[in-house]
Amino acid sequence: MLNIVVLVSGGGTNLQALINAQKNGEITGGRISCVISSNPNAYALERAKDDNIPTVVVSRKDYADNDSYSEALNAALNEVNADIIVLAGFMSILSKSLTDKYQYRILNVHPSLIPSFCGEGFYGLKVHEAVLACGVKVTGATVHFVNEVADAGAIIMQKAVDVKRSDSPETLQKRVMEEAEWQILPRALSLLCEGKIEIDDGRAYIIE
Numbered sequence: 001m002l003n004i005v006v007l008v009s010g011g012g013t014n015l016q017a018l019i020n021a022q023k024n025g026e027i028t029g030g031r032i033s034c035v036i037s038s039n040p041n042a043y044a045l046e047r048a049k050d051d052n053i054p055t056v057v058v059s060r061k062d063y064a065d066n067d068s069y070s071e072a073l074n075a076a077l078n079e080v081n082a083d084i085i086v087l088a089g090f091m092s093i094l095s096k097s098l099t100d101k102y103q104y105r106i107l108n109v110h111p112s113l114i115p116s117f118c119g120e121g122f123y124g125l126k127v128h129e130a131v132l133a134c135g136v137k138v139t140g141a142t143v144h145f146v147n148e149v150a151d152a153g154a155i156i157m158q159k160a161v162d163v164k165r166s167d168s169p170e171t172l173q174k175r176v177m178e179e180a181e182w183q184i185l186p187r188a189l190s191l192l193c194e195g196k197i198e199i200d201d202g203r204a205y206i207i208e
């Protein structure tokens, strides 16, 4: 059983999707052993506690930059023997030394179809605001491996969601979460734990 550590910063609905999938036996080959939050007030911490999952807070505010923050995270990840790391609404950028150490072992869920509406500055509701401002008709979510460049690691899975004329950033965010993020994140995590994701020339493929 691989040790899965989930990193969060906010509401934790993606964490909840992972917990639910685990309860339903949909995550094979791994177990969520710890939740680490960059925000001491994140509601995600309550979700973890409700399910008796140990929690750790490594507050982003206590560190001057991403490098020193990543060092502190590295220590926390060592402490809990992380095998696989999931960024589930985690709003800090990891240093290259950390992403190198866990190469192809860190997953992120992003609320758009990468390479659109992603990279630095595109996070949370801002992504959906940009989608609506642009007028695209299809958006969605992406699960990808994490490397040193924001939202640029190998793409594992994507799911499209239609944009409606009547959408607000909030309604679109909700639909992207329900129809895409909460579906593909647990699925991709399970495939990774089962060793069913192959890397070929820097691209990720699911072994059917």
Ligand code: GAR
Pocket: 009, 010, 011, 012, 013, 014, 015, 044, 088, 089, 090, 091, 109, 110, 111, 122, 123, 124, 127, 177, 181
């Ligand atoms: C989710 O939509 C997630 O994809 C996004 O923030 C939200 C967190 O919600 N992440 C990013 O934008 C990272 N670039 P949650 O805390 O309820 O899972």
